[in-house]
Amino acid sequence: MAETILTHTSQLDRPQGWRGIAADWASDQRAFKNVSWGKAMMWIFLLSDTFIFGCFLLSYMTARMSTRVPWPNPSEVFALRIGGSEIPLILIAIMTFVLISSSGTMAMAVNFGYRHDRRKTAILMLLTAALGATFVGMQAFEWTKLITEGVRPWGNPWGAAQFGSCFFMITGFHGTHVTIGVIFLIIVARKVWRGDFDIGRPGFFTSRRGRYENVEIMGLYWHFVDLVWVFIFAFFYLW
């Protein structure tokens, strides 16, 4: 009962297998060794947010699978008449392309952020924000088009009332995420541009100094919002 366990033992004494994994996780001071507080917090928030979107999508699938009224065909509903022919899902395809591209510019911004290249980082973040705003703008166009065609949260001309409910709720919730992302992208870009992270200027609300890592944390959120869109695209539009 009195055997003594040393926390820091030599390489050879380290436990193997599952015990080793548990011991690494449970080790001194930090569970994730090279992860800062901010990054850990963002990851855990995203995990929680995943459950929110998961619940939304599962509820939508339940509604769609259990309805006895036909579900409107997304290929027709989301088609645009361009040059005399109906092109299915063309707007959604462009929106998806824009949003995925914004993930690319975001990743580049993170790269230049770590090189402390203020100009390029800020420009790329603003470009990301512009792409995000374009996405939201196109979504507003899509909403307007559907509303003029008679789609409402409580009903639509083509079939199950839950089509409109789920559409407005899920794309609205996602669009809110994108909008919040755009706002924060602009805020962080301004901080980068002004050199707040170089001179260590304290934040207006938090009174704490930011670091270039904030760009990456912002990026985590942005990539997450893009990834969620891929699932919405697959489950709502392609199904």
Add this chain to the structure above:
Amino acid sequence: MVDVTPADAVPPAEVGEVELYHPHSWWTKYVFSQDAKVIAVQYSATATAIGLVALVLSWLMRLQLGFPGTFDFITPEAYYQFITMHGMIMVIYLLTALFLGGFGNYLIPLMVGARDMVFPYVNMLSYWIYLLAVLVLVSSFFAPGGPTGAGWTLYPPQAIMSGTPGGQDWGIILMLSSLILFIVGFTMGGLNYVVTVLQGRTRGMTLMRLPLTVWGIFTATVMALLAFPALFVACVMMLLDRVLGTSFFMPAIVEMGAQLQHNGGSPILFQHLFWFFGHPEVYIVALPAFGIVSDLISTHARKNIFGYRMMVWAIIAIGALSFVVWAHHMYVSGMNPYFGFFFATTTLIIAVPTAIKVYNWVLTLWRGDIHLTIPMLFALAFIVTFVNGGLTGLFLGNVVVDVPLSDTMFVVAHFHMVMGVAPILVIFGAIYHWYPKVTGRMLDETLGKFHFWVTFLGAYLIFFPMHYLGLMGVPRRYAELTDMTIMTESAHHLNSFISIMAFVVGFAQMVFLFNLIWSIRHGREAGGNPWRATTLEWQTPQTPPAHGNFGKELPIVYRWAYDYSVPGAKEDFIPQNVPGDFAPSREPA
């Protein structure tokens, strides 16, 4: 197994000193404070205040049940409103907020050896949004039509129909908005608690040296971050059903002879979402209680906790399992019967880790040096109450037994015992235990003993008879039972008796509140470590701990949290920040 690090083997600090926000004025020090300790007190005070509202509501319900027809102002509608608000306030705004927002904020940074939560500003926002949620909730008492009377589970379709109080008025809207706000606020705090435990510990503090209190609060917070999303989504969807007329949860339905606009929604979907949150919620409340009670027992029995590792894994196992049992609340909902088989199995499996915990508490007491202090009395009462409530859980977890017992007073007795009385007993024990650290003074012992005995015995006298009422078939959520054939003369007497006991127990809580306020100035001086405990919060240079918790140097942890009565040591406890190996001497006695 003694987990001790030699003094020369302490690893170097991995994180530099944090930049603390230093308040400049009275406002930023005590009101808009970013200090977790102040936030904890704010959370606790708000939760207690709203909890008092719930207590009064329970009195009003008992007045009606115990003395039917005597009080004209308790209409059936009002009775439903009391039930709903009592349940919702107790489960969410009191228990969740007090355990995680109150004890979590106070104890996590101190116990893991941190200066504060990792993001104090977000932590502060968490409290203010919680306060806003409480205010929105309270405002529904003054709204036209009063608060919602849908039952704390808010089941649609009735929750948003005109027959239910608040269904077509403001009540349900304010309730759902308040819940959404609560979840937003809680997420801000919860992220802080989790990251502080994972990434903000002091040197030498491995996860397997954390006091079980931190393990309980940590696991509960992780669960809350994954379970609240389901409630959030359910609230948003029901709000849309009510405000915009969508039909997520509303089937085609006739109300007062008129066909409603709703069509094709699924009430069962709401139940799934609600209980995917609702069952983990039971353990969000129970796990912090498990953790705290482990520490109370170990400290006041002057003995190391029995089977620490097993305790940790049991907490994690309970947390994980609680996500796959939710539909045992829905045996009579009309879902596929095969689900019942699956969920009954998983439900009964939870009894294994829970029983491990109970055995370990009892084995910790076994041959310990038990001091019958007030925290210890509450801890012992918790074990008894929890076992009692857990055993009736075995009845209700089985589908065939649950079906006849469903929606009877038996269910009321079960969940009040297991997630009402048991965690609240732990809260009381914890307040008596940590009050000296928060204020520097002890709570009055005599008043405390009075409070304990009346609360413990009284709670038993309230809820134990309800089992019998339930077995007789007395339904719950009925405002009026007088003309029912199952209500015999003796059952009515029992109901009156329960009501009187409810008032007695409620009165004892007033004595407790008086004790809390009186002892701030007149209590006995406590000193830094009145219970001679090992954990870090008792080793702070100042009591109450100052801003930054630990003075100039953060403590270094050399051992686990349970070195009580170590043979060969000078005293019967060795604080976690004391170096050195106190191995028992090998000479024959």
